[in-house]
Amino acid sequence: MDLFDYAQRKALEREGPLAFRLRPQNLEEFAGQEHLVAPGSLLYNALQMDKPFSAIFYGPPGTGKTTLAGIIAGATQGVFIQIDATSTGVGELRKVLQEARDRLKYHNQRTILFIDEIHRFNKAQQDVLLPAVEQGVVILIGATTENPYFTVNSPLLSRVRVLPFYPLKDEDLQKILRRALSDRERGLGKMRIQVAPEAEEHWLRVAGGDARVLLNALETAVHLSKPGADGVY
The missing domain is CATH 1.10.8 (Helicase, Ruva Protein; domain 3)
Known part of the structure; x- marks a missing residue:
């Protein structure tokens, strides 16, 4: 995040919509999805040990998918990169993955790649992503409202955990x-x-x-x- 992005985010935290300002910043503020974040759960333990894993967050809007990805980013030592599947082409995706490889090779620093609306990635984009996930170049967190078993290629799906999100109680x-x-x-x-x-x-x-x-x-x-x-x- 550069200086402009940081300043923009701070401005939104002050003046942005209430839903943005109030977005939880840690697990204590997070509401719902106890099956994922309760003490002793797989994701909770992974964060406590700073060992995040590739996953696809699947569920309806407003249930905390993007928010939980941000919390994971804040709780780990990796670099957090967020892209939107609707506006990221193959060329830009290759650039992001090469930067992740360089980061790992020269700085021993892992990259957590969050892809919103990952179901919108076509087969070519998913094929580009697959080796980076398979080799551990990136830790992938995808968010989707569509059933990933129908929208994500089987080879990629086999290398991530699908974590369901439910409507909040x-x-x-x-x-x-x-x-x-x-x-x-x-x-x-x-x-x-x-x-x-x-x-x-x-x-x-x-x-x-x-x-x-x-x-x-x-x-x-x-x-x-x-x-x-x-x-x-």
């Missing part, structure tokens, strides 16, 4: 909502907000297990509200 969404209302630095904690029980029930129902939808609904409601004489929204 109401208690997970409530945890996220409480954090949004109490966090004074990245959330809405500096505002005096009271949420009516019926409003919370409505948001949980509309969210449908998607944290992003929940936080967008909360943020919209706050922006369209005016504080009372006592300063409470």
